[in-house]
Amino acid sequence: MNPEATTKTTYRLPIGPIHPALKEPVAFEFEIDGERIVDVDVSLGHIHRSIEWAGMRRNPIQNLYLAERICGICSYCHPMAFALAVERAAGIEVPERADYLRVIQAELERICSHLLWAGVAAHEIGFDSVLFLTWQIREKALDLTEYLTGNRVTKAITMIGGVRRDITKDMHPMIHETMNYFKDNFEKLRHVYLDDKTFKMRSQGVGILTKEDALKLCACGPTTRASGIKKDVRLDQPYFAFGDLDFDYVTPDVLTGEVNGDVYDRIIVRLLEVKQSIELIEQCLDQMPKGDIVSEPKIAKLLATLKKAKGEGIGRMEAPRGEVFHYVKLDGNEYPYCWKVRAPTYSNILPWMPMLRGEQIADIPIVAASTDPCMSCTNRVAIVDTDKKYELNKEELHRLSVEKTRRLMK
Amino acid sequence: MTKQLTPEEIVKSFKDEFKTKIKDTRIEKHIAGTKKNELIHIWMNVDRSVFKNVVKHLMTLEEYPHLAVTSGYDMGKTIKLVYHFSIYFGVRYREISLNITVELPKPNPTIETITDLIPGALITEQEKQEMLGIKVKGIPKDKRVFISDDFPKGIYPWRRDEAGPEKMIRNLHEVKK
Numbered sequence: 209m210n211p212e213a214t215t216k217t218t219y220r221l222p223i224g225p226i227h228p229a230l231k232e233p234v235a236f237e238f239e240i241d242g243e244r245i246v247d248v249d250v251s252l253g254h255i256h257r258s259i260e261w262a263g264m265r266r267n268p269i270q271n272l273y274l275a276e277r278i279c280g281i282c283s284y285c286h287p288m289a290f291a292l293a294v295e296r297a298a299g300i301e302v303p304e305r306a307d308y309l310r311v312i313q314a315e316l317e318r319i320c321s322h323l324l325w326a327g328v329a330a331h332e333i334g335f336d337s338v339l340f341l342t343w344q345i346r347e348k349a350l351d352l353t354e355y356l357t358g359n360r361v362t363k364a365i366t367m368i369g370g371v372r373r374d375i376t377k378d379m380h381p382m383i384h385e386t387m388n389y390f391k392d393n394f395e396k397l398r399h400v401y402l403d404d405k406t407f408k409m410r411s412q413g414v415g416i417l418t419k420e421d422a423l424k425l426c427a428c429g430p431t432t433r434a435s436g437i438k439k440d441v442r443l444d445q446p447y448f449a450f451g452d453l454d455f456d457y458v459t460p461d462v463l464t465g466e467v468n469g470d471v472y473d474r475i476i477v478r479l480l481e482v483k484q485s486i487e488l489i490e491q492c493l494d495q496m497p498k499g500d501i502v503s504e505p506k507i508a509k510l511l512a513t514l515k516k517a518k519g520e521g522i523g524r525m526e527a528p529r530g531e532v533f534h535y536v537k538l539d540g541n542e543y544p545y546c547w548k549v550r551a552p553t554y555s556n557i558l559p560w561m562p563m564l565r566g567e568q569i570a571d572i573p574i575v576a577a578s579t580d581p582c583m584s585c586t587n588r589v590a591i592v593d594t595d596k597k598y599e600l601n602k603e604e605l606h607r608l609s610v611e612k613t614r615r616l617m618k
Numbered sequence: 619m620t621k622q623l624t625p626e627e628i629v630k631s632f633k634d635e636f637k638t639k640i641k642d643t644r645i646e647k648h649i650a651g652t653k654k655n656e657l658i659h660i661w662m663n664v665d666r667s668v669f670k671n672v673v674k675h676l677m678t679l680e681e682y683p684h685l686a687v688t689s690g691y692d693m694g695k696t697i698k699l700v701y702h703f704s705i706y707f708g709v710r711y712r713e714i715s716l717n718i719t720v721e722l723p724k725p726n727p728t729i730e731t732i733t734d735l736i737p738g739a740l741i742t743e744q745e746k747q748e749m750l751g752i753k754v755k756g757i758p759k760d761k762r763v764f765i766s767d768d769f770p771k772g773i774y775p776w777r778r779d780e781a782g783p784e785k786m787i788r789n790l791h792e793v794k795k
Contacts, residue, residue, distance in 0.1 A: 555686070
């Protein structure tokens with residue numbers, strides 16, 4: 209911030225409670241000097257649904273389906289992290305085959321989520337044709353999810369002590385076919401996102417999160433890895449069958465040899481993770497042991513065990529956006545005594561502040577979107593001057609962003 | 619980077635430093651996958667008077683411990699907070715989860731802020747204030763995050779006593795059309 213600029217009057221720019229990038233509600237209050245963002249404040253809670261409170265009045269099996277509805281995209285990670293926490297609190301062991309099946313579902317969700325994000329990011333800077341191209345590819349992932357679980361979005365595959373559906377030999381060709389389709393299209397996506405001049409101009413050097421800030425603010429997921437921190441629960445503390453599989457941390461220097469922590473780096477990390485997920489699914493199919501898919505198939509019996517269980521446990525999972533964390537305390541009653549859910553965005557809110565400071569208004573959508581936030585959006589942005597009041601709606605903000613791209617393209 | 623300690627050494631280092639103020643330590647080992655990888659979760663109860671020093675001590679083991687979140691629940695006479703840390707990330711299989719429980723008496727439910735040590739703890743501290751009615755001393759931003767401003771003062775959703783939300787609940791079948 210140069211001292212000259214601070215003497216000028218700054219403006220307050222409240223954005224929200226809409227999400228400027230995704231279609232979810234969160235309120236920002238920016239302090240603007242001309243086109244530059246001087247300071248940011250975030251207010252949350254516009255879509256607080258008291259899920260934890262409700263979960264303390266339901267039994268653990270009912271909670272699986274409630275947890276599934278915390279997030280539409282991470283509809284596998286939340287119930288699974290809850291199941292992990294309950295399994296540890298109650299001392300339930302999971303069959304080996306289930307560990308592998310759980311990895312396949314988790315990685316398929318990661319592919320879906322990262323491709324969805326890549327499409328949204330393209331849309332934010334005005335490349336709607338890229339959005340459609342990406343989502344066309346993503347559609348295959350949804351088809352495969354439906355084939356494996358019976359549902360496209362809310363998968364209902366989780367069970368405490370395992371999973372609900374097996375993947376049999378006759379299902380392998382379909383999975384291989386879809387994975388080959390992704391591999392064939394990966395190069396196309398890589399070229400569009402990483403080589404395109406305009407994409408680079410909009411994303412390089414924008415929304416920088418330094419390594420130190422990321423560590424101090426407890427950021428997680430691709431957001432931290434793009435800042436060069438090796439932090440991935442799949443590797444740090446391998447749950448499921450991740451400890452058996454061959455893969456490594458994805459940081460942007462793998463591809464470019466340097467770490468900048470900008471939006472471009474976050475695109476790199478997510479794209480490379482899609483490739484990694486494809487490899488992980490293939491490894492799982494090759495190595496999957498025979499056996500049961502769930503430790504206790506009779507739900508009434510399982511519930512009776514859980515009713516008697518006393519203890520506390522944590523469930524940590526690397527969701528597409530970062531670490532999902534669930535804490536469960538069972539006290540020998542029907543309902544859990546305590547249930548705490550920590551979604552990755554919870555940790556990635558504070559890192560927005562250093563990312564957005566010093567950027568332009570037109571960069572808000574792409575920078576905010578770059579952490580892949582997951583909340584939920586209405587439709588109004590107001591630019592407030594002391595005596596005048598303008599209102600900018602979502603379309604207007606999006607138009608500003610598109611115009612900036614067009615200017616750069618000239 | 620300082621030398622990585624084993625789980626037993628970590629527990630010992632805390633016990634040596636804080637003696638009787640650290641209670642009920644346990645090391646949980648969970649296994650996963652065909653290779654039977656071990657996941658290590660350490661749990662400990664810490665007296666409120668030394669809590670901040672415990673976090674400082676933790677920071678000598680790892681420069682930037684990751685604070686996932688703080689859980690909290692009402693135990694009747696006390697409120698318990700569980701701080702979920704993880705250290706030694708960045709090397710495969712090496713990360714250790716550390717869960718530190720602190721008990722606060724209900725008549726005086728205060729705890730010191732750790733945002734000066736770990737700035738990322740802000741949101742979770744704010745959340746505990748509004749959900750459990752505790753007071754975090756020295757919190758840099760003393761306002762609500764998740765609950766809206768028009769929600770009545772003095773009602774805390776996670777409390778199980780008279781400060782809880784029970785009287786605000788209306789069951790759907792009781793509401794007149």
